[in-house]
Amino acid sequence: MRKRFDRQSFLGPNSTEILERCHVAIIGLGGGGSQVVQELAHIGVGHFSLFDADHVEDSNLNRLVGATNVLAVSHASKTAIATQLIRGVNPSASVVAIPKTWQESADSLRDCDVIFGCVDSFAARQQIEVSARRYMTPYIDIGMDVHDLGDQFAISGQVILSMPGELCMKCMGFLRDDLLAREAENYGAAGSRPQVIWPNGVLASLAVGIFIQLVTPWHKQRRRVWYLEYDGNSQTVVTSNRLEHLKGTICKHFSSLEDLGDPFWSVEKSIQSQ
Amino acid sequence: MKVVFKIMDTLLDEVRRDLIRPHEFAAERVGFLVCRPARLNGGGIVILAHDYSPVDDPDYVDDPSVGAMMGPRAIRKALEFALNNQSGMFHVHMHEHFGRPRFSRVDIRESARFVPDFWNVRSEMPHGAVVLSNDSACGSCWVPGVSIPIAISEVRVVGSPMVSIRVQP
Amino acid sequence: MVPAEQMEELKAICPGAQEMSEGGLTYVYLPALSLPEGSNPLRSDGLLCLQSRDNYPTRLFVSQQVIGKGNNWNTFRILDKTWHACSWNNVSSALRPAQILAEHLRAFR
Numbered sequence A: 001m002r003k004r005f006d007r008q009s010f011l012g013p014n015s016t017e018i019l020e021r022c023h024v025a026i027i028g029l030g031g032g033g034s035q036v037v038q039e040l041a042h043i044g045v046g047h048f049s050l051f052d053a054d055h056v057e058d059s060n061l062n063r064l065v066g067a068t069n070v071l072a073v074s075h076a077s078k079t080a081i082a083t084q085l086i087r088g089v090n091p092s093a094s095v096v097a098i099p100k101t102w103q104e105s106a107d108s109l110r111d112c113d114v115i116f117g118c119v120d121s122f123a124a125r126q127q128i129e130v131s132a133r134r135y136m137t138p139y140i141d142i143g144m145d146v147h148d149l150g151d152q153f154a155i156s157g158q159v160i161l162s163m164p165g166e167l168c169m170k171c172m173g174f175l176r177d178d179l180l181a182r183e184a185e186n187y188g189a190a191g192s193r194p195q196v197i198w199p200n201g202v203l204a205s206l207a208v209g210i211f212i213q214l215v216t217p218w219h220k221q222r223r224r225v226w227y228l229e230y231d232g233n234s235q236t237v238v239t240s241n242r243l244e245h246l247k248g249t250i251c252k253h254f255s256s257l258e259d260l261g262d263p264f265w266s267v268e269k270s271i272q273s274q
Numbered sequence B: 001m002k003v004v005f006k007i008m009d010t011l012l013d014e015v016r017r018d019l020i021r022p023h024e025f026a027a028e029r030v031g032f033l034v035c036r037p038a039r040l041n042g043g044g045i046v047i048l049a050h051d052y053s054p055v056d057d058p059d060y061v062d063d064p065s066v067g068a069m070m071g072p073r074a075i076r077k078a079l080e081f082a083l084n085n086q087s088g089m090f091h092v093h094m095h096e097h098f099g100r101p102r103f104s105r106v107d108i109r110e111s112a113r114f115v116p117d118f119w120n121v122r123s124e125m126p127h128g129a130v131v132l133s134n135d136s137a138c139g140s141c142w143v144p145g146v147s148i149p150i151a152i153s154e155v156r157v158v159g160s161p162m163v164s165i166r167v168q169p
Numbered sequence C: 001m002v003p004a005e006q007m008e009e010l011k012a013i014c015p016g017a018q019e020m021s022e023g024g025l026t027y028v029y030l031p032a033l034s035l036p037e038g039s040n041p042l043r044s045d046g047l048l049c050l051q052s053r054d055n056y057p058t059r060l061f062v063s064q065q066v067i068g069k070g071n072n073w074n075t076f077r078i079l080d081k082t083w084h085a086c087s088w089n090n091v092s093s094a095l096r097p098a099q100i101l102a103e104h105l106r107a108f109r
Helices: A001-013 A015-021 A032-043 A069-073 A078-089 A100-108 A124-133 A177-185 A197-215 A267-270 B010-018 B072-085 B103-122 C004-013 C097-108
Strands: A024-027 A049-050 A094-098 A114-117 A139-146 A153-162 A225-233 A235-238 B003-008 B028-041 B045-054 B088-093 B127-132 B137-142 B154-158 B163-166 C018-022 C027-032 C043-049 C061-064 C074-077 C081-085
Touching: A001 A015, A001 B137, A024 A032, A024 B088, A032 A049, A032 A078, A032 A197, A049 A078, A049 A100, A078 C074, A094 A100, A100 A124, A100 C074, A100 C081, A114 A124, A114 A197, A124 A139, A124 A177, A124 C074, A139 A197, A153 A197, A153 A267, A197 A225, B003 B010, B003 B137, B003 C043, B010 B028, B010 B045, B010 B127, B010 B154, B028 B072, B045 B072, B072 B088, B072 B103, B088 B103, B103 B127, B103 B137, B127 C081, B137 B154, B137 C043, C004 C027, C043 C081, C043 C097, C061 C097
Parallel strands: A024 A049, A024 A114, A049 A094, A114 A139, B003 B045, B003 B154, B088 B127
Antiparallel strands: A139 A153, A153 A225, A225 A235, B028 B045, B028 B088, B127 B137, B154 B163, C018 C027, C027 C043, C043 C061, C061 C081, C074 C081
């Protein structure tokens, strides 16, 4: 085993090879996504597909891991920054950088083992989850918000594992039609919502921890559903009590055969696939 | 061409539990995995197993020369299902041992006979055959337009934990 | 499910029209849909959502953005394909699907 990963040998005898072969997609390379990228690179994930259409600006420097002043001045793409971050740790990692909206290149998601969503809209989350379910791929979602309560601010966040066959984000009450409608009314603009680095760090680390337990289980607790709620004021993370109320519930949102695979599959495509 | 087969761990467990049940006269049980395909970026296809349809007890033929023989009713039911549900059908059975399983000569001979018949009802879909062991799997896929079956290069079991079974050529 | 006679009306406009569903919503796939004269492109695959989503009672998605027409274009992933839609709201789901389509196509005139 390479010395580099000696300190994580407790993850299992084949953990290095397993992580090296893993193919992850990270959609959104901002404050949360850049931290996820960094941790996955360090832990030895070997294959990355990175999606973000944006370029870095000065206003990103308070939280975007890997971004420097020089890169902000040159408006480097976020995919380029993430690629540089990965290659700096692991020059032999395979990195497919897609500097477009993920919707334009979602075919690249089909071969991934896990998809991380670090996006800032409910609509994007919903669509990513639909795609993830279509390819039977676990989806890990992270996000944070700063709320103006009038007399003070509150930071909250979530980490959710949407495992195929298990509760989806709609089942969990995280994605709701009223939230999607309200967001659409505002044309889905995230605007200049407050964002800071340390909650992103907490959430990214929790997400990576969930991922590690899925691919190289190192302890006996096997969970198929995760919904963690972060309170940035009390600095606590708890499992959402919504899961307690959903025990025994079966997801009805993705139960149909129609929701699986390529709905436009045809003979011509199968020949093209050769 | 790369062919990846993905199945939920819960479905795989369900299949294994069914396949090890004793039958009145057949030495083995068989069934069908109901699948949908998608093409992979960069070539190849992924087969996504959605459901399992066991061959009913009365639909076996008593043939002591083989582990299990499906009767015409079993095949007709599977053909009807594929037609009505736009599915790829993958025949599945099990060899009860640990380690990588292999198709027997009988498996290969019989699969080559009945799997392409599914193209009579769903010509656009890939169909195939999978054999399980207690802890592994392998399979073959008949891809439309390709005359010989292609070995499934990887079986991915999705769940907690996730398991990748890579089949060396 | 779209009633058969209403699907026939759509097929008269777009012969390859096909009903599909995802996430509990009904869509009609409209391959090589003709767009209004003067549009660029003149043809595009379309996807007509006949139920409420994204705060729209119905919505038309197209595979290619129509240049110079429509406002606030957004990109979506539906039925495993990339789609674009502009802001063209308030086309009622109570209309017949062919009328819904005609109303949405007005955005590109």
